[in-house]
Amino acid sequence: MTLASLLVQLLGGLAGASTLFLTSAGLSLIFGVTRVVNFAHGSLFMVGVYTAWTAGQWLRPILPGSAGGFWLAVLLSTVVVAALGALLEVLILRRIYRAPELFQLLATFAVALVLRDGCLWLWGPEDLLGPRVPGLTGAIPVLGMPFPRYDAALIAIGPLVLGLLHLVLTRTRFGILVRAATQDREMVSALGVAESRLFTSVFAIGAGLAGLAGALQLPREPANLGLDLPAISDAFVVVVVGGLGSLPGAFLAALLISLVKAACIALGTVELGGFSFAFPRLTLVAEFLVMAIVLVMRPYGLMGRAAAAPRSLATTLPAENAAGAPGRWPWGLLVVGLILLPWLAAGSPYTTVVLVDVFCFSLFAMSLFFIMGPGGMHSFGHAAYFGLGAYGAAIVLKASGWPMLWALLLGPLGGFAGALIFGWFSVRLSGVYLAMLTLAFSQIVWSIIYQWDDLTGGSNGLTGLWPAPWLSAQVPGATANAAYYLLTLICVAIAVLVLRRVLDAPFGLALRAGRDSPQRAESIGINVHAVQWAAFCVAGTAAGLAGVLYAFSKGSISPDLVHVGRSIDGLVMVLLGGVEALAGPLIGAAAFTLLQDTAGRSFDYWRAATGVVMLLIVLVFPQGLAGLFRMRRRPSTT
Amino acid sequence: MSTASLPAAASPILAVSRLCAWYGRAQILFDIDLTLARGEVVALMGRNGAGKSTTLKAIMGLLDRVQGSIRLEGADIRGKPAWHIARAGLGYVPEDRRIFTELTVMENLAVGRQARRSDAPLWTVDKVFELFPNLGRMRNRRGGEMSGGEQQMLTVARTLMGNPRVILLDEPSEGVAPLIVEQMAAMILDLKHEGLSVLLSEQNPAFAGAVSDRACILEKGQVQFDGSMRSLIDSPEIGRAFLGL
Amino acid sequence: MTGQATHSTLSRTVLLSVRGLAKSFGGVQAVRGVDFEVGAGELLALIGPNGAGKSTCFNMINGQIRPDQGSIRLGNPDHSKELVGLTPRKVWRLGVGRTFQIAAVFGSMSVIENVQMALLSHARELHEFWRPARAQHRAQALELLDAVGLADQATLPVATLAYGQVKAVELAVALANQPRLLLMDEPTAGMAPAERVALMALTRRLVTERGTSVLFTEHSMDVVFAFADRVVVLARGEVIAQGSVTAVRQDPRVREAYFGSGRLT
Ligand SMILES: Nc1ncnc2c1ncn2[C@@H]1O[C@H](COP(=O)(O)OP(=O)(O)OP(=O)(O)O)[C@@H](O)[C@H]1O
Numbered sequence A: 001m002t003l004a005s006l007l008v009q010l011l012g013g014l015a016g017a018s019t020l021f022l023t024s025a026g027l028s029l030i031f032g033v034t035r036v037v038n039f040a041h042g043s044l045f046m047v048g049v050y051t052a053w054t055a056g057q058w059l060r061p062i063l064p065g066s067a068g069g070f071w072l073a074v075l076l077s078t079v080v081v082a083a084l085g086a087l088l089e090v091l092i093l094r095r096i097y098r099a100p101e102l103f104q105l106l107a108t109f110a111v112a113l114v115l116r117d118g119c120l121w122l123w124g125p126e127d128l129l130g131p132r133v134p135g136l137t138g139a140i141p142v143l144g145m146p147f148p149r150y151d152a153a154l155i156a157i158g159p160l161v162l163g164l165l166h167l168v169l170t171r172t173r174f175g176i177l178v179r180a181a182t183q184d185r186e187m188v189s190a191l192g193v194a195e196s197r198l199f200t201s202v203f204a205i206g207a208g209l210a211g212l213a214g215a216l217q218l219p220r221e222p223a224n225l226g227l228d229l230p231a232i233s234d235a236f237v238v239v240v241v242g243g244l245g246s247l248p249g250a251f252l253a254a255l256l257i258s259l260v261k262a263a264c265i266a267l268g269t270v271e272l273g274g275f276s277f278a279f280p281r282l283t284l285v286a287e288f289l290v291m292a293i294v295l296v297m298r299p300y301g302l303m304g305r306a307a308a309a310p311r312s313l314a315t316t317l318p319a320e321n322a323a324g325a326p327g328r329w330p331w332g333l334l335v336v337g338l339i340l341l342p343w344l345a346a347g348s349p350y351t352t353v354v355l356v357d358v359f360c361f362s363l364f365a366m367s368l369f370f371i372m373g374p375g376g377m378h379s380f381g382h383a384a385y386f387g388l389g390a391y392g393a394a395i396v397l398k399a400s401g402w403p404m405l406w407a408l409l410l411g412p413l414g415g416f417a418g419a420l421i422f423g424w425f426s427v428r429l430s431g432v433y434l435a436m437l438t439l440a441f442s443q444i445v446w447s448i449i450y451q452w453d454d455l456t457g458g459s460n461g462l463t464g465l466w467p468a469p470w471l472s473a474q475v476p477g478a479t480a481n482a483a484y485y486l487l488t489l490i491c492v493a494i495a496v497l498v499l500r501r502v503l504d505a506p507f508g509l510a511l512r513a514g515r516d517s518p519q520r521a522e523s524i525g526i527n528v529h530a531v532q533w534a535a536f537c538v539a540g541t542a543a544g545l546a547g548v549l550y551a552f553s554k555g556s557i558s559p560d561l562v563h564v565g566r567s568i569d570g571l572v573m574v575l576l577g578g579v580e581a582l583a584g585p586l587i588g589a590a591a592f593t594l595l596q597d598t599a600g601r602s603f604d605y606w607r608a609a610t611g612v613v614m615l616l617i618v619l620v621f622p623q624g625l626a627g628l629f630r631m632r633r634r635p636s637t638t
Numbered sequence B: 001m002s003t004a005s006l007p008a009a010a011s012p013i014l015a016v017s018r019l020c021a022w023y024g025r026a027q028i029l030f031d032i033d034l035t036l037a038r039g040e041v042v043a044l045m046g047r048n049g050a051g052k053s054t055t056l057k058a059i060m061g062l063l064d065r066v067q068g069s070i071r072l073e074g075a076d077i078r079g080k081p082a083w084h085i086a087r088a089g090l091g092y093v094p095e096d097r098r099i100f101t102e103l104t105v106m107e108n109l110a111v112g113r114q115a116r117r118s119d120a121p122l123w124t125v126d127k128v129f130e131l132f133p134n135l136g137r138m139r140n141r142r143g144g145e146m147s148g149g150e151q152q153m154l155t156v157a158r159t160l161m162g163n164p165r166v167i168l169l170d171e172p173s174e175g176v177a178p179l180i181v182e183q184m185a186a187m188i189l190d191l192k193h194e195g196l197s198v199l200l201s202e203q204n205p206a207f208a209g210a211v212s213d214r215a216c217i218l219e220k221g222q223v224q225f226d227g228s229m230r231s232l233i234d235s236p237e238i239g240r241a242f243l244g245l
Numbered sequence C: 001m002t003g004q005a006t007h008s009t010l011s012r013t014v015l016l017s018v019r020g021l022a023k024s025f026g027g028v029q030a031v032r033g034v035d036f037e038v039g040a041g042e043l044l045a046l047i048g049p050n051g052a053g054k055s056t057c058f059n060m061i062n063g064q065i066r067p068d069q070g071s072i073r074l075g076n077p078d079h080s081k082e083l084v085g086l087t088p089r090k091v092w093r094l095g096v097g098r099t100f101q102i103a104a105v106f107g108s109m110s111v112i113e114n115v116q117m118a119l120l121s122h123a124r125e126l127h128e129f130w131r132p133a134r135a136q137h138r139a140q141a142l143e144l145l146d147a148v149g150l151a152d153q154a155t156l157p158v159a160t161l162a163y164g165q166v167k168a169v170e171l172a173v174a175l176a177n178q179p180r181l182l183l184m185d186e187p188t189a190g191m192a193p194a195e196r197v198a199l200m201a202l203t204r205r206l207v208t209e210r211g212t213s214v215l216f217t218e219h220s221m222d223v224v225f226a227f228a229d230r231v232v233v234l235a236r237g238e239v240i241a242q243g244s245v246t247a248v249r250q251d252p253r254v255r256e257a258y259f260g261s262g263r264l265t
């Protein structure tokens, strides 16, 4: 590798940094003002790419061969995506600002599902190749190596937009209002500012930036349906590494991450003291490594500041131990009913198969709820512990040849160990920073599992993980998997009971204390970090157990277990059920698993169908599904 | 002042009748009746939890569930969003100092700025700093870096920048040094002389007595006494019964 | 303990001794070289204009902010302990409780759970994973709530209390570990006159009964004059006067910097 090729790689990185920055800046603005973690932001980026393609197609016959056509298409798709953002805000988000925190995440996740299938429907599954930009084709020689002209133009756009946004935010009244609303929008409104208009415009601007980024990306990357997830996760990383609310920080972070990635590719495989290390492998996790390092060293990102917690709009904090869950009797009856089910449903064997999934995910969701609700720590990477449990058990079984029962007992320790390490770092942060650090850790786990072929089977995963013979045996008169079904049911029921009990114990109270007011908690002698760390370990172990049970029910595992998608599923389950009640995660897990299963089997557009159902739930029951039960149980207390 | 001696019923600028309000399912206010004449200062008094702050929030449109009628110069504002009510000329100073901690003093004031209304006094940054010289000395300090009392002054200043006709002041003297409390009292009298009306939630009887024309005492969300400040001072048994003086 | 020293307030046993305390935030010198002492069993009022540095002093004693300079020693001079450098947690375990200027409580819990939490922490039972917390230290918590006049509200969610009542909850929480020194930042702000007097009378009773010292700030001069044994006046980060209530009250500098006419508070 020559110096010139390294330089060209790095310059390419700079060009990528521009679009990355634009997407992230939009995300950061929207989050800042509306406190909505906009999961649909990556989808807006993707829509931007597609719209730019279509606009280009329309404009080509009208303005053949001129650069104006391309830039007009860019402008058009910016406007279209901005309008789409405004529409989303008005139609959906506006109705749920008062819902519990993070609930909007669920709504935007649903929107992301709908938008993805919308793109599939409008543009089809094939990749669509972008145009070459007239006037910016060809390359400039850099130390004798060619560097695309278009990329050079892109490099300039990032700083330009940064400067513009900075001016708007600090010099204009609109900017001041945006920053004020970031902290306390109710007060802004009480001072005579029409907050609804402010929110809609911020959403439109944020979405527009995503659209712009998408349109600018088109000449470098074909439009395809896989663009949304990487775009959103990269943007999250950038926002957090830069420091929430800091646009210059986001710019710096975009540069840093793009350059590190470019450098990894440019370095290739390096021989060092007899060891050879393939740097390109690192690109899978480069941004997450950078994020983990930055957050561990600077808990508020590169340029972020410890800000006072924004006023939450929810009028009261959840009181988890208040009558949120149905009493003992309904639960007892439910468990008895489930125990008898394999015999009752002997005619439809699939029922107990799906229910095993439901049980595993119930425990998974419950363990996530444990740190998210009472702990106030929103983990976005909970799948790591699920996966570590599953792989732990698989490795015990495969490598040691010990019986399955040992794997069942030792596997959860994989989740525990992960939580022990990652939790120690994570509890030092809070809010979105914590969420992103957990995400980073889970991505790192994912990439290790994905690449460590010898131990984990790499991308193929591990197969042949069957339960012990006595658990696979046919139970007379019951469904095929009855024995394993009952084992899962019992394990999950016990684990859930234990988690509940712990929440009611002094430890659970201390956990809530640390969430409610860390300042007060510390000043009555509670070591908030220690309590949270312990909670992480408990939750990690429980998630590990869920993973083990899941692995043995499927017979094989793959790195997908640890993928971001699974962590998001967990979040969705918890939020769907409602974070305010203990029954929430269980109900949420059941609803989500069944929904996905039914929609997945019967529909091409199952994502959109799931999304629409979720949106309806969000709009109709803003307290989560468990809120519905509570309303019924306590008709009136005054 | 001639306006102050007008009977309150003549043409109230703010008239609240049969106001009920809830937090969730708990009813906090029960049929509150209140009027405020132009240029009048009314003190809303009562023990902790009597519902003073809730009354102000309900008027300001900050509660989800409110019944009754709230008229600002005859126009019903109940159920309108808070920003609409603010633009109609109602200023609100909350009790828990909700300044914008990330913004500087000047920017905090800028958020409060609104277009001028012909019938309300015009406030400029300079005029506000004349009233609170402390703030003038820290124009570029971030709100989060100010002491509790400084923040309290900033909330009042910020509201004044909206040139309100009626101000809802929730315990302005709380946490403020005695010298500044005196300035606050003088300020309220100044506002009154400029024709502004003030509805003041206040626990400090000396302060309330010095600035208000009338007092309205709440107890458990109901009005127990509504009369001139003088009549309250003259009948100590009322103070003893409802204020614990 | 107060019996041995009667001729001068300063010769009584010292519980807390602050020397040369200084702190600046960026360019702002919030506290510059503050010295004062709190005697055992004494109620000392720290007063001064807004922004004088009172809360900053509290936060340094409590371990929440680290001073730039100076020392803070707790205990009588023979075997005292340096507080500078300790976390709030450690300071609390040494017997220093505190209430905040803007009351800080556990918003999702009931009133009694707030107090139980502090009692559990005092008993070092935080890492109990099994027995339900609800039943623990209940009687003691009720006793404390009774002392601050909240026994009837014990089971209400603390989020539904009026601000004044929240302050009382905070006091009960701060008393849970039977502190030697209680730091109270504007304890009666936002309270009705009768409750102010009640709260401070309660505080006073504690002082005499248990020998607890209290260091408090307050802008309500009624309270200061009626309840403080001694007053320290801060202005712009420096001590400008200290002594008995009568002496400070007549000091012209204090009058000019802080009291004004004193009519309204
Ligand atoms: N967010 C809330 N949710 C539920 N109840 C509330 C809430 N805020 C206040 N309350 C209840 O409403 C009642 C009236 O409270 P409010 O704050 O209006 O009292 P206040 O008269 O202003 O008291 P203070 O002088 O202490 O400020 C209180 O009993 C309180 O418990």
Ligand SMILES: Nc1ncnc2c1ncn2[C@@H]1O[C@H](COP(=O)(O)OP(=O)(O)OP(=O)(O)O)[C@@H](O)[C@H]1O
Pocket: B144, B145, B146, B147, B148, B149, B150, B175, C025, C026, C028, C029, C030, C048, C049, C050, C051, C052, C053, C054, C055, C056, C057, C101
């Ligand atoms: N984090 C901070 N950063 C910068 N300046 C600060 C910070 N905290 C306090 N200050 C400044 O230090 C000074 C002292 O503040 P402090 O809160 O100690 O005042 P105080 O005496 O408690 O006043 P009050 O009676 O109004 O509560 C003030 O001028 C304040 O603006």
Ligand SMILES: [Mg+2]
Pocket: B052, B053, B054, B095, B170, B201, C163
């Ligand atoms: Mg109030």
Ligand SMILES: [Mg+2]
Pocket: B147, B148, B149, C054, C055, C056, C101, C185
């Ligand atoms: Mg203070």
